[in-house]
Amino acid sequence: MKLESPYLPKALPLIVENMRKSGNPLGMSGAKLSSWANGLDLPSKGETLLYTSCDYQLIPYMLTLVDQIKRMGPFGYGGSALASAAMGLRRLGLDVTATFAALTAKDEGYYNSIVRMYAEVLRKYGVDFAYLGEEEPYSGALLYEFGFAEEFAEHAKKVSRLFKERNVRTVIVTSPHALEAFRLLYPKFVEGFDVNALHFTEALLKAKQKIPMALKEPLDVTLHDPCHLARTLNITEEPREILSQVRNLSLKEVPYANKRWTGCCGAPIETLLPSLAEPVAAKRVEELASSGAGTALTLCAFCLANLRKGASGKALKVMDFVEVLHQALEAK
Amino acid sequence: MSEIIGKAYRENYEGLMGALRNERIMIALERARAAYRQNLSKTLAKYPHTIALADEVRKIKEHSVDNWEGLLKEAMDNVVENKGQAYFARTADEARRIVGEIVGSKKVLVKAKSMTCEEIDLRQHLQELGNEVWETDLGELIVQLRGEGPMHILSPAVHVPKEDVAVLFSKVMGKEVPPDIALEVAAAREFLRQRYVEADVGISGANIVSADTGSLFVIENEGNARLVTGLPPVHIAVVGIEKLVATLAESFKVAEVTWRYAQYAVPSYLNVISGPSKTGDIEKTTTYGAHGPKEMHVVFMDNGRSEMAKDPVLRQALYCLRCGGCMYECPVFALVGGKFGYKYFIGYGAAWTAHVASLARAAPVAYTCLRCGRCVERCPVKIDTGSIIAHMRGLLVEGYDRFGEPKL
Numbered sequence: 001m002k003l004e005s006p007y008l009p010k011a012l013p014l015i016v017e018n019m020r021k022s023g024n025p026l027g028m029s030g031a032k033l034s035s036w037a038n039g040l041d042l043p044s045k046g047e048t049l050l051y052t053s054c055d056y057q058l059i060p061y062m063l064t065l066v067d068q069i070k071r072m073g074p075f076g077y078g079g080s081a082l083a084s085a086a087m088g089l090r091r092l093g094l095d096v097t098a099t100f101a102a103l104t105a106k107d108e109g110y111y112n113s114i115v116r117m118y119a120e121v122l123r124k125y126g127v128d129f130a131y132l133g134e135e136e137p138y139s140g141a142l143l144y145e146f147g148f149a150e151e152f153a154e155h156a157k158k159v160s161r162l163f164k165e166r167n168v169r170t171v172i173v174t175s176p177h178a179l180e181a182f183r184l185l186y187p188k189f190v191e192g193f194d195v196n197a198l199h200f201t202e203a204l205l206k207a208k209q210k211i212p213m214a215l216k217e218p219l220d221v222t223l224h225d226p227c228h229l230a231r232t233l234n235i236t237e238e239p240r241e242i243l244s245q246v247r248n249l250s251l252k253e254v255p256y257a258n259k260r261w262t263g264c265c266g267a268p269i270e271t272l273l274p275s276l277a278e279p280v281a282a283k284r285v286e287e288l289a290s291s292g293a294g295t296a297l298t299l300c301a302f303c304l305a306n307l308r309k310g311a312s313g314k315a316l317k318v319m320d321f322v323e324v325l326h327q328a329l330e331a332k
Numbered sequence: 333m334s335e336i337i338g339k340a341y342r343e344n345y346e347g348l349m350g351a352l353r354n355e356r357i358m359i360a361l362e363r364a365r366a367a368y369r370q371n372l373s374k375t376l377a378k379y380p381h382t383i384a385l386a387d388e389v390r391k392i393k394e395h396s397v398d399n400w401e402g403l404l405k406e407a408m409d410n411v412v413e414n415k416g417q418a419y420f421a422r423t424a425d426e427a428r429r430i431v432g433e434i435v436g437s438k439k440v441l442v443k444a445k446s447m448t449c450e451e452i453d454l455r456q457h458l459q460e461l462g463n464e465v466w467e468t469d470l471g472e473l474i475v476q477l478r479g480e481g482p483m484h485i486l487s488p489a490v491h492v493p494k495e496d497v498a499v500l501f502s503k504v505m506g507k508e509v510p511p512d513i514a515l516e517v518a519a520a521r522e523f524l525r526q527r528y529v530e531a532d533v534g535i536s537g538a539n540i541v542s543a544d545t546g547s548l549f550v551i552e553n554e555g556n557a558r559l560v561t562g563l564p565p566v567h568i569a570v571v572g573i574e575k576l577v578a579t580l581a582e583s584f585k586v587a588e589v590t591w592r593y594a595q596y597a598v599p600s601y602l603n604v605i606s607g608p609s610k611t612g613d614i615e616k617t618t619t620y621g622a623h624g625p626k627e628m629h630v631v632f633m634d635n636g637r638s639e640m641a642k643d644p645v646l647r648q649a650l651y652c653l654r655c656g657g658c659m660y661e662c663p664v665f666a667l668v669g670g671k672f673g674y675k676y677f678i679g680y681g682a683a684w685t686a687h688v689a690s691l692a693r694a695a696p697v698a699y700t701c702l703r704c705g706r707c708v709e710r711c712p713v714k715i716d717t718g719s720i721i722a723h724m725r726g727l728l729v730e731g732y733d734r735f736g737e738p739k740l
Contacts, residue, residue: 005731006334006738007695009341074345075696145703147725227704232718256369264663264704272699276348280663280702 009075009272012146014065019151023158024054025142026061030134033057036112037131040119046130049163050122051171051197053139053178055301056115060107063305066274075272111301117326118174118200124329126209129172137162139178144185145268153189156181160190170196172203174322176229176300183233199229200322201238201299213328214247221324222252222291224284224307225262226300236260239299239321246328252293263287266310267302281310289316297321336738337692344674344696351668357483357491361666364490368660371595382592386712389589393651393713396577397641403543403576404632410546414607415620416628418546424452424688427633431535431568434629437462439532442524442564444550444557445469446537447485447654448572448633451675451688454535465535466527468556470520477504483670485677486594486656491669524556534560534625538571539590539654541630542583547606548630549583551591551599558603567605567625573637574650586653593655593712636687639734645723649683651713658707658715664700673697678707679717682724690739691727698724 018027033054042050122129140155163171173179182197198206223243229235236259243251257263266280285307288296296311298304299321307318351357376382396403408418421427431454435441441463443455455465455476467476471489475482477500482488489497498511501519509519536557540549548569550557561567577583591599609624620626641647659665662678670677674693676684679701686694701721708717 005729006337007691007728007731009696009699012699074349075341075699144722145725147698147722147727147729149722149726149729227702227706231705231709260709261706263706264702266663266702268702268704269700273345273348276352276664276667276700279352279667283663283666 011069011072011075011272014069015142015271016146016148016151019138019140019143019155023155024058024138026058026065028054028058028061030136034131034133034136036115037119037133040116042119042129042131042133044130044133044135045166046128047167047169048127048129049166049168049171050119050129050131051139051173051175051178052115052118052131052136053141053173053175054136055175055177056111056304058138059111059301059305062271063107066270069271070274074275111305114301114304114320114322115174117320117322121322121325121329122172122200122203124211125204125207127172127203127207132162132166135162139175139181141175141177141181141185144181145177149189152185156186156189156193160186160193160195163195168195170198172198172200174200174299174301176226176233176235177302180228180232199233199235199238201235201242204242205238210245211329212247213245213325215249215324215328218248218250219295219324220250220252220293221295221297222254222288222293223258223321224254224265224288224296224298224303224318225259226298226303227262227264229299230260230262234260239297242325243297246324249324249328252291254287254291257287265298265303265306267306270302270306277306278310281306285310285314285316285318288318289314295319295324297324334692334738336740337695340690340692340740341696344693344700347671348668348700351671354491356493357669358667360491360493361660361669364484364487365660365666368595368657372593372657375592375595375597378597379592382589382712385585386589386593389586389653390651390713392577392582392586393574393653396582397574397647397650399578400573400576400638400641403578404573407541407543407546407576408630408632410543411607411628411630412546414546414628415610416546416607416630419629419631421631421633421635424633424635427452427570427631427635428454428457430631431570432457432461434566434568435461435463435533439463440527440530441465441533441535442468442527442531442560443472443534444536444552444560445472445488446535446570447676448537448570449535450482451572452570452633452635454570458535466524466531468524468528468554468560470517470554470556473520473524474500477501481670484656484659485654488670528559528563531560531564533566533568534562534564535568535570536561538569538575540583540586541571541576541632542578542580543576544579545606546630547580547583547604549587550603550605551587551594551601552603553596553600555601558601561603561605562609562624565621565625566627566629567608568629568631569605570631570633572633572635574641574652576632589712590653590655593653593657593710595657640683640687643723645719646683646686648715649680649720651715652680653713655712657710657712658717661706661710663702663704663706672700679703680707680715680720683720686724686727691735692738692740694724695728698728 143152266277411418474489501509538548611622682697
């Protein structure tokens with residue numbers, strides 16, 4: 001079995017085994033991951049989907065997992081006691097209920113509220129969309145990221161089949177990693193994959209309805225371009241164009257390190273090397289603060305989580321892009 | 333879990349954490365990064381043709397890597413025709429043995445900076461044979477005297493502030509050297525001057541080799557490489573086969589892009605060396621060893637490169653010009669410098685590490701890379717680290733080892 005490869009960091013199998021068992025990196029249930037939509041009455045069928053890739057929903061659990069991994073030592077290579085604890089965890093599989101028992105509901109509420117805002121903003125823009133709810137699959141991006149190309153291909157085929165069964169033509173994607181998967185990887189790994197994947201900002205700009213947006217109080221923001229959104233997908237102007245439509249909001253760019261030259265938030269190594277991910281985040285927070293804005297916006301769940309961690313105790317406030325839009329639509 | 337691989341991960345981790353604790357590294361690298369970006373944007377504005385030239389250089393490198401065997405034969409023939417001696421080393425061991433046999437023992441050697449020599453620990457090997465070896469690049473000398481490895485491919489001592497240099501030089505040179513950069517540079521000059529004169533052998537690498545003329549290109553600013561390759565009676569160059577290009581004209585293109593992305597409008601010196609020193613001034617009789625070396629030896633080395641060339645994804649890493657620009661853009665490098673890597677640095681370096689060292693050493697590097705892609709934005713030949721890392725991780729997942737049992 002590939003997870004037995006002696007070259008892999010020990011922390012990795014936890015995540016990959018969960019992917020295998022439940023289709024998402026943390027082995028979470030669909031009901032839990034779709035609970036953010038309770039009460040929104042989103043249709044479950046339609047040619048256009050809002051696709052969350054479960055990123056925001058997984059974040060609070062991911063943070064708890066990182067604490068677990070930290071206890072396992074660097075890369076999951078700790079002393080012998082830690083290593084055997086890790087082996088024990090693996091043999092048992094990751095007990096989600098026990099592992100995540102310590103989770104505070106506050107974090108879960110925050111990240112779920114972000115996804116809800118994405119849906120509500122799309123609605124206000126008059127975009128018709130459905131949501132697969134409990135059945136929404138994870139994109140598999142992490143499998144590819146960690147080197148499991150074959151498993152990624154299998155997963156992608158399943159997702160693609162589901163989309164086909166449901167007659168999905170277009171997905172509006174909030175996750176840069178999922179968007180990269182659909183645009184650049186699925187076509188390589190799944191024959192005939194032809195679902196049109198739009199980023200949330202692209203979908204807003206395409207919407208027929210244009211709504212005036214304004215904030216109650218003037219706000220200076222800077223934009224943290226997520227690496228994959230900016231460099232791999234070349235989506236840098238779209239979010240800026242949308243922000244330019246918000247009255248009372250002014251965008252201050254980070255000197256040099258913006259758009260295609262944006263700096264990483266550290267999240268990609270958060271699960272394997274948290275002690276290095278943290279200073280990477282702290283450096284990026286410093287850079288964002290050097291824009292002179294008091295608030296940094298981002299458009300990726302992982303950036304959001306890691307930058308919020310990096311900004312804790314600092315003056316800079318880190319928010320999701322959609323939080324400001326949501327406010328600006330409410331205020332009007 | 334193999335103990336060997338565990339050791340590679342642990343040592344890598346300890347290196348990373350040690351560097352994180354040393355705040356000086358971060359401060360020095362931040363200054364270096366700011367200066368690099370400013371200098372590069374200035375020099376690219378002055379020489380805007382560089383960007384298109386870099387695209388051309390990418391094609392030159394692709395073509396050269398495709399045809400390395402033919403180019404190697406041609407280059408070796410031409411070195412010999414120019415009265416130099418040419419060797420081909422398949423492995424690091426072979427390269428060390430060849431150089432060791434030419435040098436012998438109880439010699440004084442001066443050495444110019446070379447990642448290829450660093451790759452095979454050539455200095456240590458020659459010292460073990462009973463020779464005295466002096467690094468002459470200022471940064472490399474500092475690193476040698478500190479008993480460390482380089483922190484950056486072009487600025488090996490980028491992490492050492494002038495105060496530390498002063499203490500180090502005072503101790504080694506047996507006289508008070510104040511923490512004043514100009515005085516430190518002067519002290520190093522005085523200290524090394526005698527070594528050049530005494531040296532039996534000069535050792536260098538090369539940035540480029542043009543196969544059609546058998547010429548070595550060595551780009552530098554300090555002037556140490558011209559002394560190393562010009563003053564002692566014997567010059568030995570150790571060159572990776574990825575440095576071969578077809579023609580002299582192509583070599584100049586590669587050279588210009590290399591120094592430009594190393595933030596120089598033009599370097600102080602471009603040494604083009606095509607054979608030992610010679611004169612025919614007395615009776616038109618060609619005599620070797622006029623003012624420069626009487627002997628020139630060129631050791632072409634494979635050491636895993638031809639394997640890398642066979643891999644459709646990892647071969648990109650062979651296009652690297654070693655301009656060092658990517659390192660200033662890497663967020664991990666910004667914190668830990670050369671501790672992010674083994675022999676070669678940052679994400680794409682994992683492909684190099686896997687081939688010139690081992691898969692075990694490459695594993696933690698591959699899983700440390702953020703795959704954020706800013707290095708790719710900077711790279712003049714657009715080496716795609718994202719695909720290299722995904723591919724490397726794929727190899728690690730397969731547990732596939734082209735090099736047999738796990739080793740360090």
